[in-house]
Amino acid sequence: MKLMISDYCIVKNNSVLKNGLIMFESDKEMEGKIFFDLFYRSQINNYPKYYKMDELSKLAFITAETLLQGNSIKDGYTNEETAIVINNSSSSLETDKKYYETIRNINEFFPSPALFVYTLPNIMIGEVCIRNKIMGESILFISKEWDYNSLVSNVESLFSCAGMKCCLAGIVELSKEYYESFLCLVEGNENIHDPRILFNEENLKRIFENRKGNLNGTINR
Amino acid sequence: MPEVFEVSDNIISPLGFTTKENIDNIIRGKSGITKLVPPKDYDNSIWASLVDKKELDLKFSRLSGDGLYSKLEKMLILSITQAISQIAIDYTDENTLLILSTTKGNIDILDGTSELQLPAERINLWKIAEILQEYFRLKNTPLVISTACTSGVAAIITGTRLISENKYTNVIIAGGDIISDFVISGFNSLHALGEGACKPFDQNRTGLSLGEATGTLILSSEKKYIRSKQAIKYLGGATSNDANHISAPARDGKGLVQVINSSLINAKKNGIGRIDFISAHGTATSYNDETEAIAISTTGLSEVPVNSFKGYWGHTLGAAGVIESIAAIECIKRNILIPSLGFDKLGVSTYLNIIPEIRYTTINTVLKISSGFGGFNAATIFTGII
Numbered sequence: 001m002k003l004m005i006s007d008y009c010i011v012k013n014n015s016v017l018k019n020g021l022i023m024f025e026s027d028k029e030m031e032g033k034i035f036f037d038l039f040y041r042s043q044i045n046n047y048p049k050y051y052k053m054d055e056l057s058k059l060a061f062i063t064a065e066t067l068l069q070g071n072s073i074k075d076g077y078t079n080e081e082t083a084i085v086i087n088n089s090s091s092s093l094e095t096d097k098k099y100y101e102t103i104r105n106i107n108e109f110f111p112s113p114a115l116f117v118y119t120l121p122n123i124m125i126g127e128v129c130i131r132n133k134i135m136g137e138s139i140l141f142i143s144k145e146w147d148y149n150s151l152v153s154n155v156e157s158l159f160s161c162a163g164m165k166c167c168l169a170g171i172v173e174l175s176k177e178y179y180e181s182f183l184c185l186v187e188g189n190e191n192i193h194d195p196r197i198l199f200n201e202e203n204l205k206r207i208f209e210n211r212k213g214n215l216n217g218t219i220n221r
Numbered sequence: 222m223p224e225v226f227e228v229s230d231n232i233i234s235p236l237g238f239t240t241k242e243n244i245d246n247i248i249r250g251k252s253g254i255t256k257l258v259p260p261k262d263y264d265n266s267i268w269a270s271l272v273d274k275k276e277l278d279l280k281f282s283r284l285s286g287d288g289l290y291s292k293l294e295k296m297l298i299l300s301i302t303q304a305i306s307q308i309a310i311d312y313t314d315e316n317t318l319l320i321l322s323t324t325k326g327n328i329d330i331l332d333g334t335s336e337l338q339l340p341a342e343r344i345n346l347w348k349i350a351e352i353l354q355e356y357f358r359l360k361n362t363p364l365v366i367s368t369a370c371t372s373g374v375a376a377i378i379t380g381t382r383l384i385s386e387n388k389y390t391n392v393i394i395a396g397g398d399i400i401s402d403f404v405i406s407g408f409n410s411l412h413a414l415g416e417g418a419c420k421p422f423d424q425n426r427t428g429l430s431l432g433e434a435t436g437t438l439i440l441s442s443e444k445k446y447i448r449s450k451q452a453i454k455y456l457g458g459a460t461s462n463d464a465n466h467i468s469a470p471a472r473d474g475k476g477l478v479q480v481i482n483s484s485l486i487n488a489k490k491n492g493i494g495r496i497d498f499i500s501a502h503g504t505a506t507s508y509n510d511e512t513e514a515i516a517i518s519t520t521g522l523s524e525v526p527v528n529s530f531k532g533y534w535g536h537t538l539g540a541a542g543v544i545e546s547i548a549a550i551e552c553i554k555r556n557i558l559i560p561s562l563g564f565d566k567l568g569v570s571t572y573l574n575i576i577p578e579i580r581y582t583t584i585n586t587v588l589k590i591s592s593g594f595g596g597f598n599a600a601t602i603f604t605g606i607i
Binding site: 079080084089090091093096097099100103104111112113116117119120121122123125126127129130132133134135136137138139140141142143144147150153154156157160161162163 | 324325326328331332344345346347348350351362364365366367368369375379382383385386388402403406407408409410411457459460461462463464465466467468475476479483593594595596597
């Protein structure tokens with residue numbers, strides 16, 4: 001079976017793109033976390049739990065929301081055959097630092113349990129799964145550079161060895177300096193003729209790093 | 222599709238620096254969990270299983286190389302070195318992949334538990350993988366899996382799939398975590414730590430004990446590497462998400478039921494219909510043990526002997542799935558059922574066949590299960606073949 005990218009969403013430089021089209025953008029100078037909240041309030045605004053999430057989870061959440069909007073994966077697949085695979089680099093380090101600030105001063109020792117839970121990078125997957133009732137295979141792997149090869153080979157394994165029929169796959173990264181996310185909806189199809197939508201390393205790189213063409217072959221800004 | 226065999230392993234913990242030392246000590250009923258002195262200014266006392274730094278440094282000084290390494294890096298290097306030294310394997314070529322399973326890596330750099338002056342970059346999980354790649358001169362960039370407490374079992378499942386699909390011949394799975402102020406304060410703030418050493422599945426359980434360990438499990442499609450008379454074959458596994466709560470398991474154990482069932486289906490495809498032993502996650506928190514009991518019962522496995530190794534090693538986070546799988550494999554090799562240390566009276570709502578004492582009996586097939594924060598679940602099955 002060939003795997004195809006049926007939709008994708010990129011959140012980067014304070015802009016949100018779906019299938020190559022800009023859905024929302026804001027001042028590039030704005031802090032990422034303020035941008036996430038701005039986007040959430042103006043485009044989603046129906047999930048109060050969003051506000052208790054750490055920034056990494058917020059980024060994963062808004063990316064998945066945009067990707068899946070108007071594309072109910074529930075209609076085509078069961079919760080159990082929908083998987084999620086995410087690649088990240090900085091783990092939950094920004095939240096780790098914030099949590100550490102709450103315990104650092106021995107005299108003002110006041111750990112925040114609500115924050116501690118987010119000092120695990122896979123919690124962002126948990127948040128996306130809760131929202132979208134994704135119950136299949138869930139994997140988070142961490143690499144210095146984006147590891148498209150492992151991303152593709154892990155997702156392929158889930159379709160061929162683990163009975164998965166649909167997968168959210170991509171990158172969610174947040175560090176002190178920058179953030180970026182890129183999630184694809186991956187599905188199987190026997191009859192793909194358009195090589196541009198095949199789920200492979202080359203296309204992931206093309207879409208995420210060059211962004212020269214989108215699914216419809218039009219040119220992005 | 223190539224078959225996947227377990228060909229070598231190692232465990233480093235307060236109970237020893239080899240698998241044999243660890244399992245021998247466990248059979249003697251020893252635990253690595255002790256009361257920490259001095260406890261920080263907590264209201265409660267803290268119990269954990271910690272690797273002695275001096276002993277570690279001594280063992281590490283016998284290895285070649287003169288770089289500056291963190292406690293976790295030393296434990297990982299020692300564990301991998303020992304595991305690969307047991308078999309004549311060329312692990313440096315493109316046929317071998319290292320998978321690292323860790324939750325917090327060198328978090329002791331952030332909180333100052335580590336007294337070493339290591340570069341800030343070392344706090345990145347990928348950096349530990351890079352250090353290992355350099356040390357062992359590995360051709361392939363290692364894969365780092367971090368899915369909370371299920372990391373170890375998830376790494377095993379991922380590694381075996383990559384071998385099954387002919388992407389690699391050998392996969393070295395290394396799991397490890399160390400215990401720092403950061404981790405202790407976090408679990409303490411969640412009221413997840415028990416008073417005294419943990420008592421998995423017991424009615425008087427009060428929470429978990431943290432532990433540090435590293436483990437290495439080498440899997441291969443090459444039968445020639447099998448060392449003992451008793452070869453161990455991997456029968457598949459699965460991961461899932463509860464999609465229920467980020468810090469508590471689903472009360473009906475649905476996600477765990479799902480991974481157990483799909484592991485059982487995989488085993489049946491290989492002609493294995495009977496599970497002889499379950500190595501549970503068994504952290505001794507109220508919720509975890511209850512959910513596991515429900516999942517074991519729902520999948521029709523209530524009569525299968527079950528234990529938790531947490532009473533011996535504590536909860537070793539990213540190492541747990543690796544070292545407990547190695548221990549479960551050791552139960553097949555030694556034909557032994559190992560009791561659940563700290564257990565006295567059943568404290569979950571459904572019947573479980575908790576192993577009360579050492580029993581020598583034929584063990585062919587084991588099921589390893591685990592669950593973690595983020596709603597993650599994982600299960601995997603190993604079987605002995607002659």
